[in-house]
Amino acid sequence: MKDLVEKKAANEVETEEGSITIEIVYRGIFQKTLAQRIARSIVLAARKRGHTGTAFGRYGDSPERNGVPAKYFAVVAINELELESSMAKYEPAVVDVSIVVDDTLVKGVESWAWYGRQPIWKPVRSDGFVVVTSEKTPDEVLAQTDAAERPYTLAVVPGLASFAGLWVFKDDHTDYRVLGALARLVPDWVRLEDVQALIREQTKEGSAADSAQHGFDATVVRAVAPGEGTSGHEVLQFDKPGWTTMRPGIIVDARKPGERNPYYKKYGARTLRPVVNFDTCIKCTMCWLDCPDECFEVTAEGHYEVVYEACIGCGICAAVCPVKDCIVMVDEMKFTDNKDTWALWKSDHDAYNRWFEEMAGVPADPKGVAARAADAPVGTPTVSHDAASGGDD
Amino acid sequence: MTTITSDIPRHGAPENANEVETEQLATGCEAIAEAIRLADVDVMAAYPIRPYDGVMQAAAKLIANGKMDVEYIVADGEHSQFEIVKHACAVGSRVFVGSSGVGWFYAFEAIAVTAGLRLPVVAICGNRALDDPGAFGCEHNDALAVRDLGWLLCWAETAQESLDFALTAWKVGEDKRVSLPVAIGLDGAFLTHSQQIVMIPTQAAVNSFLPKFDLGDRLLHPDNPITIAPQVDQDWLMEIRMQNDQAMRNALGVITEAHTEFKRLFGRGGDNPFLDEFMTDDAEIVFLGQGTLSLPMKVAIRRLRKQGHKVGLVRLKWFRPFPTADIVRSLSRFKAVGVIDRDYSFGSPYYGGVLYNEIRSALYSAPKRPVVVGFIAALGGREIEQPMAMEMFEKTMAAASGELTSGDVCHWIGVRK
Numbered sequence: 081m082k083d084l085v086e087k088k089a090a091n092e093v094e095t096e097e098g099s100i101t102i103e104i105v106y107r108g109i110f111q112k113t114l115a116q117r118i119a120r121s122i123v124l125a126a127r128k129r130g131h132t133g134t135a136f137g138r139y140g141d142s143p144e145r146n147g148v149p150a151k152y153f154a155v156v157a158i159n160e161l162e163l164e165s166s167m168a169k170y171e172p173a174v175v176d177v178s179i180v181v182d183d184t185l186v187k188g189v190e191s192w193a194w195y196g197r198q199p200i201w202k203p204v205r206s207d208g209f210v211v212v213t214s215e216k217t218p219d220e221v222l223a224q225t226d227a228a229e230r231p232y233t234l235a236v237v238p239g240l241a242s243f244a245g246l247w248v249f250k251d252d253h254t255d256y257r258v259l260g261a262l263a264r265l266v267p268d269w270v271r272l273e274d275v276q277a278l279i280r281e282q283t284k285e286g287s288a289a290d291s292a293q294h295g296f297d298a299t300v301v302r303a304v305a306p307g308e309g310t311s312g313h314e315v316l317q318f319d320k321p322g323w324t325t326m327r328p329g330i331i332v333d334a335r336k337p338g339e340r341n342p343y344y345k346k347y348g349a350r351t352l353r354p355v356v357n358f359d360t361c362i363k364c365t366m367c368w369l370d371c372p373d374e375c376f377e378v379t380a381e382g383h384y385e386v387v388y389e390a391c392i393g394c395g396i397c398a399a400v401c402p403v404k405d406c407i408v409m410v411d412e413m414k415f416t417d418n419k420d421t422w423a424l425w426k427s428d429h430d431a432y433n434r435w436f437e438e439m440a441g442v443p444a445d446p447k448g449v450a451a452r453a454a455d456a457p458v459g460t461p462t463v464s465h466d467a468a469s470g471g472d473d
Numbered sequence: 474m475t476t477i478t479s480d481i482p483r484h485g486a487p488e489n490a491n492e493v494e495t496e497q498l499a500t501g502c503e504a505i506a507e508a509i510r511l512a513d514v515d516v517m518a519a520y521p522i523r524p525y526d527g528v529m530q531a532a533a534k535l536i537a538n539g540k541m542d543v544e545y546i547v548a549d550g551e552h553s554q555f556e557i558v559k560h561a562c563a564v565g566s567r568v569f570v571g572s573s574g575v576g577w578f579y580a581f582e583a584i585a586v587t588a589g590l591r592l593p594v595v596a597i598c599g600n601r602a603l604d605d606p607g608a609f610g611c612e613h614n615d616a617l618a619v620r621d622l623g624w625l626l627c628w629a630e631t632a633q634e635s636l637d638f639a640l641t642a643w644k645v646g647e648d649k650r651v652s653l654p655v656a657i658g659l660d661g662a663f664l665t666h667s668q669q670i671v672m673i674p675t676q677a678a679v680n681s682f683l684p685k686f687d688l689g690d691r692l693l694h695p696d697n698p699i700t701i702a703p704q705v706d707q708d709w710l711m712e713i714r715m716q717n718d719q720a721m722r723n724a725l726g727v728i729t730e731a732h733t734e735f736k737r738l739f740g741r742g743g744d745n746p747f748l749d750e751f752m753t754d755d756a757e758i759v760f761l762g763q764g765t766l767s768l769p770m771k772v773a774i775r776r777l778r779k780q781g782h783k784v785g786l787v788r789l790k791w792f793r794p795f796p797t798a799d800i801v802r803s804l805s806r807f808k809a810v811g812v813i814d815r816d817y818s819f820g821s822p823y824y825g826g827v828l829y830n831e832i833r834s835a836l837y838s839a840p841k842r843p844v845v846v847g848f849i850a851a852l853g854g855r856e857i858e859q860p861m862a863m864e865m866f867e868k869t870m871a872a873a874s875g876e877l878t879s880g881d882v883c884h885w886i887g888v889r890k
Contacts, residue, residue, distance in 0.1 A: 140706050170707065323712035323719070328652060329591040329691050330705070330713055334698035 098162030100269040102177040102262070103203065104152040105185050107241070107351070108144035112137075113249040114181055114242055115152035118258055122154040125259070125274040131156050132163055138171050144246075147349040147392060149189035156269050175203045177266060179258055182241035183214035184351045184412040186225045188313055196316035197348060199226035206230040209265050211299075213237045213254060216413065218302035224413055227309040236300045237261045241351065253291035260295025272296055312416050316345065340390065346373060347418055350393030352409040355440050358383050358425045359433065360406045367397035367407060385422035408440035415439075485513040485680040486542075492675045499671045501664035502527025504632040505571075505597055505657075506534075507671070508639035510541040511679040515566035518546045518557040522576035523609055524665035525599035543569075551576045555583035555594075562592040563693045563701065567643060567686040570594060573661065574601035577615045587654045588623030588717065590702060593646030593686075594654040595639065599665045600764070600815075602853045610854015611661040613763065613816040617792070617827050619656055623717040625724055626793040628658040628763040630749070632669040635659055637741060638790075640674075640683060644731045647686050650723040658792075660815075662854055663765040674739055682738050724794045747796035748803055749788040752778060756785035758869050759804070761832060762813035763789050766850070766857050770813070773862030784866065795831060801839045804832070809844040809873035811865050815851050823847065825883040846872045847883035861887045 102122055106115040116137065123133035133156040141150035153172060157163035166172065180186060180200060188197040201210050210232055212221050218236050225234075237257050244250035256279055263272035276289040335341045354367075361383055368376040368384045375391040376384040386397075398407040425432035433444035499507065505528045509517060519529040535541035544561075548554035551572045558568035572580055577598055587594050598616035602608040619626060625646060629635040635657065642655035659665050690697060705713065732746030743749050751767070752774055753759055760770050767788045777784045787803055787810075789796075804810050814826020822830055829847035836842045846869050851857050868884055 320708060321712070323715040326709075326712055326716065327691070328716055328720070330589065330702040331691055332700045332703060334700045336695070336698050 098159070099155055099157035099166060100177070100266060101166060101172045101175045102154045102156075102179065103172070103175045104154075104179045104181060105189060105200065106150055106152065106181045107146075107185070107243065107349075108141060108148040108150040109146050109246045110243040111181050111241075112144060112150070112152075112246065113244070114254060115150070117249075117255045118179065118181075119152045119154035121255060121259055121275070121278060122262065122270060123156060125270060125278045126156040128274040128277060129271065131158055131269075132160055133157060134163060134167060140170065145349075146394075147351065149185055149348055173203060174205050175208065176205055177209040177211060177262065178204050179262075180210065180212045181254065181258070182243075182351060183212050183216060183221055183224075184241070186210075186212060186221055187412065188226060188348065190345075190348045195318045195320070197314060197345070199229075199313075201225070201228060201232055204232050207232065209233045209235060210304075211235045211237060211258065211261055211265065213239045213241060213258065215240055218300055220413075222302070222304060222309055224416070225309045226313055227311050228304050228306050230306055232304050233265070234302045234304050235261055235265055236302075237295055238298050238300075253288060256288050256291035257295030257298075260292035260297075261299040263292070264296045264299055265301075310416065314418065318343070340387065345389050346392045347389055350391060350412050352393045352395060353388060353391060353412055353415060354386055354393070354395070354397050354407045355410050355436060356384070356386060356421070357403075357406045357408075357433075357436055357440070357444055358422065359429070359445060360403050362403055362406075364402060366400045366402065370396050370400045372396060379422055379426075383422065385420055387420070388418035405440065405442040405446070408442060410439050410441075485683065485685070486511070486676050488675075488677040488680060490677075492677065494675055494678075495673045497671050497673055498668045499632055500527055500531075500666055500668050501629065501632045501635040501659045502599070502666070503531040503668075504636040504671045505639055505659070506531035506541075507673050508636045509543065509569050510535055511674065511676060512567060512569075512640060512643050512683055514543050514569045516544040516546065516558060516561035517569040518548050518554040518561075519570075520548045520551050520554045520572070520576065522551070522573045522601075523599070524601060524659075524661035525571045525573040525576070525597060527599070527665050528571055528597060551580035552583055555580040555587065555596075558594050559583055559587045559590065559592055562587075562594050563590070563688075563691075565686065565688050565692050565694070567647070568594050569596070571597035571599065573599040574615050575604045578603065578618065581618070584619060584624070584654075585622055586702070588619075589713070591652040591691075591717070591720065592654060593643070593652055595642045595646060595657070596654065597635075597639070597657045597659050599659050599661050601661045608853050609661060610852075611663065611764075611815060612852050612854070613658060613814075613827070616656055616658040617816055620793055620827070623653055623721060624793060625651070625653055625655040625721075625728075625791070626658065627655070627791045628660075628789070629664060630765060630767055630788060630790075632664065632667075632671045633741070635664065636671060636673070637735065637739070640679060641728070641731050641735055643686070644683055644734075645724060645727050647684075648727045648731075649689065651720050651727050652691075653717070653720050653724065658764060660765040663768075672739075672741075678738055682734060721794050725796065728791060728794075745799060747789070747791045747799045749790060750803065751786040751788070753785035753787065753803075753806070755783055756807060757783040758809040758811065758866075758873050759785045759787050759807050760811045760813055760865065760869070761787045761789060761804070761828070762815070763792065763828065764815065766813055766815055769857040769859070770862060773859055773866065776859070777866060782866070782870075789828070792828075792831075795835065797835045800832065800835045804836060804843055805839050805841040807843045809846060809869050811846045811848055811869035811872075813848045813850050813857075813865065817849055817852065823882045825849075829883065844872045844875075845882070848886050849883065850886040855887060858887070 104115040119135040123135050135154045138151040155166040186200045218234050242250050242254040259275045262270040275292050279288045363382045375387050395409050398409050401407040436444045558570040562568045600611045602612040629638050638657050646655040736742045812829040812832050814828045816827050818827045825847035833845050
């Protein structure tokens with residue numbers, strides 16, 4: 081840890097002198113082309129004033145997986161010599177600017193391998209910038225961001241997260257707006273006129289250059305002091321073993337069937353999460369069967385509750401559920417933890433249903449089912465816990 | 474008769490109290506098959522290629538005659554063959570496999586991962602020239618290709634040593650301090666297909682030498698849930714490589730222990746586990762080589778001794794781990810060393826063979842260094858004839874007296890112009 085701090089300190093001096101390092105944090109596959117375009121445009125715009133640069137994706141992110149946080153980098157330097165200190169790297173330890181192209185990523189990201197959930201600002205230098213594309217206000221974004229350890233500037237670029245597939249690109253001008261915002265935040269490195277000149281070369285659309293101007297004008301900026309943000313997120317760290325402490329034979333602990341691996345956290349990939357209406361659930365098992373990540377646990381009553389730490393928010397459960405509005409996919413930014421919700425339903429139906437309606441935006445009791453369910457005998461499980469968690473018999 | 478003094482609990486194949494050590498006229502491959510029987514191997518995988526396939530046939534015969542109980546799997550090719558034993562080993566089976574020449578190379582992905590996974594697979598490489606051109610004769614380049622991967626690698630001289638090395642290979646490879654695969658080089662034709670007198674030890678003696686294979690908490694089993702070889706990339710791999718490096722260092726000591734115990738139980742194995750010296754006590758120059766080329770060289774040395782020349786032979790038994798200290802200690806005594814490579818390493822330093830450059834490298838920091846001359850000889854299974862041995866002797870003598878310059882350090886022997 082001490083080494084890392086020293087390394088960071090050394091890098092800070094370098095970045096302030098002759099180069100700037102910008103990372104783009106994005107959702108794997110869906111936003112790859114977007115991140116690549118932003119990084120390349122930063123370098124190509126800088127060429128217009130004689131600067132040089134490099135752009136690269138984090139090598140270990142490939143092959144990318146749907147929604148799993150990934151990173152792309154752009155480094156601009158005044159000359160080749162200054163650029164050398166940023167070359168031949170997988171991932172810069174310190175960045176001046178972190179661009180987050182989906183606001184749910186501010187809840188923390190994983191590195192390519194699982195080394196714990198890391199605050200979104202983790203590599204950002206003191207007095208650096210976190211740029212988030214979001215329809216929310218800076219305060220709302222900050223409320224889901226880990227409490228700051230050092231001051232930075234939060235900038236919100238108006239717009240929804242731009243999602244498309246691997247082979248297509250959603251040309252909604254997100255990249256142009258982000259480039260415009262950068263021109264406002266780090267004008268010494270990214271100039272609006274260079275960005276707009278580049279855009280005019282690349283596209284015949286006049287509106288694209290206007291989008292850069294819009295990003296420049298409409299970006300909302302807020303200074304963040306140390307301590308500001310939430311301390312509610314799970315703290316997850318992982319120490320890498322040394323050659324004397326590793327098990328020989330490239331072996332890591334696994335789990336017996338039916339046990340959950342405490343290291344297997346996938347929620348960093350989530351933009352939407354399923355919320356379940358236990359009153360309208362008909363216990364058909366479809367969500368439990370079709371979930372690709374085995375997220376559902378069977379309750380004593382035979383309901384299926386979501387283990388949110390394991391859920392990537394793919395939405396398959398909601399798609400296969402035969403009951404309307406029984407499983408509803410809800411914006412991840414509305415939630416502050418990964419706790420199971422079934423316990424609340426069990427202890428207080430009314431409180432749970434109010435919460436469900438607030439989150440899901442649909443009625444909890446469309447046909448008075450809850451009232452009938454409340455009359456039903458309690459404590460007669462229809463599916464035994466053991467049998468259900470045991471496998472596919 | 475050997476007296477059994479080990480107190481290791483009985484295991485392995487059933488013993489017979491009346492069994493005695495027997496003598497057989499057997500090829501190197503048949504001797505290996507006897508070792509497979511005696512070691513109570515659980516799984517062997519086979520795919521035919523000459524000369525390794527002699528083991529296939531000999532093992533199949535033992536099974537057909539009801540003398541051996543082993544899961545004998547004929548694969549669809551060498552890659553599958555080596556993968557089968559790798560996986561069988563991971564679930565706790567003692568395993569055997571082998572191949573030759575380009576067949577060995579076809580298995581290479583599996584060969585590489587087996588060392589990475591620290592699975593003590595025992596393999597023979599029936600040495601054969603690499604195609605093209607098609608040739609059956611012996612060259613060492615096939616087995617030498619594993620030299621950097623974490624495989625232990627030794628070369629046998631006789632059918633007896635083939636059997637002895639195989640038993641030692643399971644003992645050393647399966648030792649938890651090592652846990653690495655072991656390859657045994659058997660010179661094609663001269664050893665794999667030539668019958669010699671071999672002493673076959675009793676099952677009781679072998680059972681006392683070879684402990685039961687136990688992977689411990691590395692066993693792949695539903696009661697021991699583990700993940701083997703997840704993707705790691707740059708931030709774990711160097712530590713994993715370091716573990717292999719340490720295991721290979723440990724192997725030197727474990728081989729020495731096994732050699733001592735083997736000698737005690739079976740009365741064979743020579744003075745040094747790594748080197749076999751012949752007429753070196755007062756020698757001024759020596760030849761150094763691996764495998765069966767020691768046999769014609771010994772003939773030459775006896776003739777040269779009759780003429781009054783102080784010449785000897787050092788046969789290297791283990792190539793990996795390389796016995797650097799033993800090599801330095803041994804070779805520092807001589808004026809000149811003629812290294813005979815039955816391999817090639819095109820474009821290498823001084824255009825020498827693999828063994829030549831290893832020997833030179835080992836001697837670099839030695840306080841007293843002999844002159845080292847390299848000979849590429851007997852490729853493609855060509856015999857070492859006495860005129861070739863005399864030519865090598867003359868060149869080594871010239872080097873010892875300082876007549877050869879550094880540009881002359883490597884020579885091809887017995888090549889038509």
